[in-house]
Amino acid sequence: MKKIIKAPLIAIACLLLSHFAAAQKTDTTKKSTSADSLMSAIDGPAKAEPVIATFKSTRLVLSQTTQTVKKGNLNFQIIHRFGDVAGTNGGGKEFFGLDDVNDVYFGFEYGITDNLNVDFGRSTIGGLLNLELKYALLHQTTDNSVPVDVTVLGEWDTRPYSSFSSYSARLSYLGQVIIARKFSEFLSFQVSPSFVRNNTPIPLGNEQQFLAIQSAARIRLTAHTGFIVDYAHSFSTYKQAQDPLGFGYELETGGHVFTVNVTNARAIQEINYLSNSDASYGKGQYRIGFTISRMFDLNKHKTKVEN
Amino acid sequence: MKTISIILLAWMSIINQAGQDLYVCKNAKISLYSEAPIEDISAETATGTSVFNASTGDIAFSVNIRSFTFPKSLMQEHFNTDYMESDKYPKATFKGKIQEKIDVTKNGIYPVTATGDLTVHGVTKNRSITGKATVDNGTVTITSEFIVKCADHNITIPRLVFHNIAESIQMKVNATYSPYK
Numbered sequence: 001m002k003k004i005i006k007a008p009l010i011a012i013a014c015l016l017l018s019h020f021a022a023a024q025k026t027d028t029t030k031k032s033t034s035a036d037s038l039m040s041a042i043d044g045p046a047k048a049e050p051v052i053a054t055f056k057s058t059r060l061v062l063s064q065t066t067q068t069v070k071k072g073n074l075n076f077q078i079i080h081r082f083g084d085v086a087g088t089n090g091g092g093k094e095f096f097g098l099d100d101v102n103d104v105y106f107g108f109e110y111g112i113t114d115n116l117n118v119d120f121g122r123s124t125i126g127g128l129l130n131l132e133l134k135y136a137l138l139h140q141t142t143d144n145s146v147p148v149d150v151t152v153l154g155e156w157d158t159r160p161y162s163s164f165s166s167y168s169a170r171l172s173y174l175g176q177v178i179i180a181r182k183f184s185e186f187l188s189f190q191v192s193p194s195f196v197r198n199n200t201p202i203p204l205g206n207e208q209q210f211l212a213i214q215s216a217a218r219i220r221l222t223a224h225t226g227f228i229v230d231y232a233h234s235f236s237t238y239k240q241a242q243d244p245l246g247f248g249y250e251l252e253t254g255g256h257v258f259t260v261n262v263t264n265a266r267a268i269q270e271i272n273y274l275s276n277s278d279a280s281y282g283k284g285q286y287r288i289g290f291t292i293s294r295m296f297d298l299n300k301h302k303t304k305v306e307n
Numbered sequence: 308m309k310t311i312s313i314i315l316l317a318w319m320s321i322i323n324q325a326g327q328d329l330y331v332c333k334n335a336k337i338s339l340y341s342e343a344p345i346e347d348i349s350a351e352t353a354t355g356t357s358v359f360n361a362s363t364g365d366i367a368f369s370v371n372i373r374s375f376t377f378p379k380s381l382m383q384e385h386f387n388t389d390y391m392e393s394d395k396y397p398k399a400t401f402k403g404k405i406q407e408k409i410d411v412t413k414n415g416i417y418p419v420t421a422t423g424d425l426t427v428h429g430v431t432k433n434r435s436i437t438g439k440a441t442v443d444n445g446t447v448t449i450t451s452e453f454i455v456k457c458a459d460h461n462i463t464i465p466r467l468v469f470h471n472i473a474e475s476i477q478m479k480v481n482a483t484y485s486p487y488k
Binding site: 036038039042043047049051052053070071073114142185222223224252254255295297299 | 329331333356357358365367369371373378379380381384385387388389390392394395402463465487
């Protein structure tokens with residue numbers, strides 16, 4: 001008889017214990033409720049995303065960036081380079097170069113897809129018309145499974161018919177691989193190995209084709225402003241060459257990006273400044289320039305969000 | 308003896324019941340909207356997650372800032388980089404308690420008020436947010452509309468920005484829960 005009673009007693013004791021344990025459990029989770037812990041279980045950490053806004057615009061002072069114009073967007077750019085600030089062609093009589101215009105570039109960049117752009121533009125120097133395809137191959141991710149952005153571009157340039165002997169003599173080509181990394185929200189850096197081919201060497205006596213390298217960095221100052229440095233070097237035999245170097249201040253205001261810059265390069269287009277850049281900081285041959293770019297979204301939008 | 312066992316069994320099942328009143332939603336719709344002179348700003352996501360404990364009233368929401376899609380891609384980029392700083396603050400969350408008791412066994416519409424912590428852009432504010440809970444054959448839907456003021460969460464809007472951005476953003480939440488097993 002005793003044994004028979006004992007069994008249920010033990011069972012009751014066990015149940016009480018288990019209940020006590022359960023009660024304790026709810027006690028300890030009081031601070032982080034059961035909903036809370038379940039939340040963290042199903043929610044998990046934020047998943048890896050492509051890093052965005054490595055650069056705020058598609059062009060810095062000299063270089064193009066890895067950024068592409070998104071699908072259905074049209075980016076319109078006006079880039080301007082004034083005359084020499086100092087030196088024999090600058091100074092007060094030229095209002096420090098502002099009376100003079102070295103190069104003006106009008107450009108359109110259109111997003112066929114988020115990663116593929118077609119760009120078209122014209123420069124004053126050489127009357128150069130350029131048509132470009134740009135493709136974003138790789139995107140840096142927040143978990144670093146892809147550590148860099150890689151964008152490739154190919155450009156086809158033509159000069160107006162004038163002193164050239166044939167059509168093909170008017171053509172130039174540029175190929176570039178742009179590799180960029182956003183190291184932190186404050187620093188983005190890129191390097192772009194390039195290939196330049198001028199069917200007619202520029203200037204005459206230079207090589208028809210050569211390699212070049214460009215590199216640029218952007219330092220974020222505030223959410224809307226940044227400081228940019230841009231540098232290029234050509235591996236050509238052109239003796240008078242001075243490496244283009246530019247500094248800029250970038251201001252982004254919603255749909256616009258404004259850049260005010262100082263550079264020794266007179267030309268805006270890569271073909272021009274990589275081939276023929278002889279302006280030197282030491283001789284006062286640096287200039288003020290600016291870039292205005294305006295993004296137009298040509299996609300059709302519904303106006304109301306339904307929920 | 309028998310009665311004791313029955314009581315114990317009933318007791319146990321009650322304990323278990325209390326632990327199973329959890330409801331989960333992994334596709335909560337969250338949208339933001341603000342009217343501005345030049346262009347209205349709107350974005351939405353359908354990937355918010357939420358957990359609701361019907362017996363205690365505890366409720367939690369979490370949404371990835373990057374999951375909000377805007378009609379304009381540039382706006383989306385600026386939302387993430389310039390305003391929400393989603394690299395630094397990838398999520399917005401709410402953790403609170405619904406004040407009213409919702410009877411999940413009875414179909415109906417219950418007006419509710421959730422009091423708790425709303426964290427946006429790394430800044431936590433204690434808020435009391437009203438909404439509506441609808442019980443329909445075991446599923447619970449919670450909807451709510453509320454205002455988030457940019458200034459409350461240290462979201463700064465520089466004067467130079469040409470987009471006219473509203474100081475307060477209208478939020479809409481719609482979460483349909485199913486019991487958590």
